[in-house]
């Protein structure tokens with residue numbers, strides 16, 4: 172069950188970037204990976220391509236981390252939390268297990 176979606180605020184709970192918070196840029200449910208803004212920055216060497224929009228040199232960009240390394244941060248109580256699911260009006264909604272408020 173994948174309960175983290177693009178645009179969610181998450182906290183990193185394991186690895187080098189433990190304690191960092193950021194917005195989810197993309198989720199790869201198939202591989203169980205997630206890309207979070209400002210987390211797991213990887214240096215990449217960018218060669219000059221002749222395209223003025225391409226910055227040559229070393230650029231940093233986010234690399235994917237494991238979904239198990241992040242926890243969603245509840246907008247209501249501001250705490251990293253586990254997510255519960257409820258069905259209301261035939262729609263599945265996510266709920267914070269700490270304060271009981273809806274996340275969606």
Ligand SMILES: [Zn+2]
Nearest residue numbers: 245248267270
């Ligand atoms: Zn909450």
